[in-house]
Amino acid sequence: RIESPPFDRQKILVSIHPQHSDVWFWSIPFSEGRCSVGVVASAERFKDKPADLDACLRAFIDETPQLANVLKNAVWDTPARTIGGYSANVKTLHGNGFALLGNAAEFLDPVFSSGVTIAMRSASMAAGVLNRQLQGESVDWETEFAIPLKRGVDTFRAYVEGWYNGTFQSVIFYPESTPDIRRMISAILAGYAWDERNPFVSEPKRRLRMLSEICADGGS
Structure with a gap:
């Protein structure tokens, strides 16, 4: 759940990692106030991140200040999951x-x-x-x-x-x-x-x- 004035809940927010342009995030708002948040990156980008998926996602977000600001008061109510080789x-x-x-x-x-x-x-x-x-x-x-x-x-x-x-x-x-x-x-x-x-x-x-x-x- 997100309470953030900079976040336009009528739009999907796509954010890009400031150092790695091949890493991007989605933030998709739902009508009841919640939001789907995720990161897309190559396997190489995950090597220095925590094995725990929740910690891994937040580590990527913390490296992206604009998105981190949007999510600073977020309530994380669903465990992170992963999927690979989706194409x-x-x-x-x-x-x-x-x-x-x-x-x-x-x-x-x-x-x-x-x-x-x-x-x-x-x-x-x-x-x-x-x-x-x-x-x-x-x-x-x-x-x-x-x-x-x-x-x-x-x-x-x-x-x-x-x-x-x-x-x-x-x-x-x-x-x-x-x-x-x-x-x-x-x-x-x-x-x-x-x-x-x-x-x-x-x-x-x-x-x-x-x-x-x-x-x-x-x-x-």
């Missing part, structure tokens, strides 16, 4: 009598909450193909479902990878970014990862790399 994909998205949707098809990473978008998009795409198939049309699940779905998933993947290798964070925290670029990138994170009119969708890795290099050079 997963499969060999095929469809087969005889089945099509995989949402996280069953691929789970990327929780940082941008892309799971809901992928679930809704995959369901919509599969429903359209299935409806035509049930009407007696000849359909190709690979070209009409799997390949288009993967295109958007790969767009999300480019920004997830950029988050952890630092290229995307350099863009997010660049103080002089233009409104147009902010809108285009925000659109992707809002779920428009299949809109190839957006250049950051049509060429996500190349565009993100170029933009990161520009930000690193101070915009020149």
Whole structure:
């Protein structure tokens, strides 16, 4: 339970470790006043932390002053738990009598909450193909479902990878970014990862790399 004026309970708070940009925290408010808090980090970052999970989580938080301030009066009412190796994909998205949707098809990473978008998009795409198939049309699940779905998933993947290798964070925290670029990138994170009119969708890795290099050079 959290009582903290700086914490906007209408929003999910994502915090980043001040020394290790690949370590991040989520703070997800619940309506009854409680909050889900957690940390995501590679196994290497846990080596110097306490074995006790509650102490481990608080050690990470204590190293992040802004988040520590938000949680300074928190009442910790649930034991910490851990899960590893959460990212997963499969060999095929469809087969005889089945099509995989949402996280069953691929789970990327929780940082941008892309799971809901992928679930809704995959369901919509599969429903359209299935409806035509049930009407007696000849359909190709690979070209009409799997390949288009993967295109958007790969767009999300480019920004997830950029988050952890630092290229995307350099863009997010660049103080002089233009409104147009902010809108285009925000659109992707809002779920428009299949809109190839957006250049950051049509060429996500190349565009993100170029933009990161520009930000690193101070915009020149």
